[in-house]
Amino acid sequence: MLPNEKSSPMQKTKSVAQFFNDITDTFLDLYQSQYINFGYWENSIYDVAEAQEALVKKFGDFSLLKKDLDLIDLGFGTGEQDLFYYRQYQCKSILGLNISEHQIALANKKLEMSPKLKQVIKFCYGDATKLNEVQSDPVDRILALESAQLFPNKKAFLKGSWDKLKKGGYLCLAEPIFNHADVFNPEHYISIKKEIPSTLRRSNYFNSLLHEQLLFFLEKEQQDQSSKEQNSIFYRDYLNLFEMQGFKVDAVEDISKQVLPFYEVFKRPVLERIKNINNEETYFLIYWLAIIYFRYGSFLQGHAGYYLIRLKKE
Ligand SMILES: C[S@@+](CC[C@H](N)C(=O)[O-])C[C@H]1O[C@@H](n2cnc3c(N)ncnc32)[C@H](O)[C@@H]1O
Secondary structure (H helix, E strand, O other): OOOOOOOHHHHHHHHHHHHHHHHHHHHHHOOOOOOOOOOOOOOOOHHHHHHHHHHHHHHHOOOOOOOOOEEEEEOOOOOOHHHHHHHHOOOEEEEEEEEEHHHHHHHHHHOOOOHHHHHHEEEEOOOHHHHHHOOOOOOEEEEEEEEHHOOOOOHHHHHHHHHHHHEEEEEEEEEEEEEEHHHHHHHHHHHHHOOHHHHOOOOOHHHHHHHHHHHHHHHHHHHHHHHHOOOOEEEHHHHHHHHOOOOEEEEEEHHHHHHHHHHHHHHHHHHHHOOOOOOOOHHHHHHHHHHHOOOHHHHHHHHHEEEEEEEEEO
């Protein structure tokens, strides 16, 4: 379940963790990848894993990563991005924090065979909105690659990040941000319902069940979406919060054109799998499809942008 309207920030964090515990394996398997981001779809890239690593590289460069930096990485997925940061930029230390126990276990497995990696990288449980509870010396960079859109309490996240950064350090974000509230318009939901693919039309009993399930999840997604209306932060308000916390906005790059086309590519393997399905995996696939259709599909309709943001603690 994803956060709903009446839940507290703590309940929301729990349900986000549950979501990633549940869906991570299906996701990695569907896309044959170790990342859980939308990807950076440049020129001739057609492969999901390749596009996702291109986004990690784009974000690493944007975050001015280089040799000998200390990092905190918030929401590290399966930890693959931190292995990449280490290999690509030779960072000195990386503390990865995540609320999904399953992802933390996957990430720690990747360190098992390498004493060198273990010296540099630590993957632990940690909530990005409670950084004051985390023991660490001040760092040069705090990174949130496609994770901060899920942090319910932005002020606490920004304050905690400020306190954990060295003077002159940067907090760097890559995330989808709504530009205006139109995305919550019910008409949008109607148009997505119409788009339910023909593979799920009621041609036989099983397809009709799938069809019903998808409608059920879409309905739930719509409720989550209306709760997002209260929880989401719009671009201009986000900028105000950065400044209120004392950050200087050092750079912003709008990469919507390179990221948002992921939507069409992401649907395909899900639909292919559903055609041949005959087990309980259906639940996750349908759930994931509903999310792709509703939540992410909406980005393409011009209501949100995908931004890289670099904030400096001067
Ligand atoms: C969309 S995934 C992106 C994962 C990874 N950055 C990647 O690109 O593959 C979002 C990540 O944020 C984590 N996350 C969500 N809320 C969090 C929180 N409050 N504190 C720490 N991590 C969180 C999730 O568990 C997940 O790993």
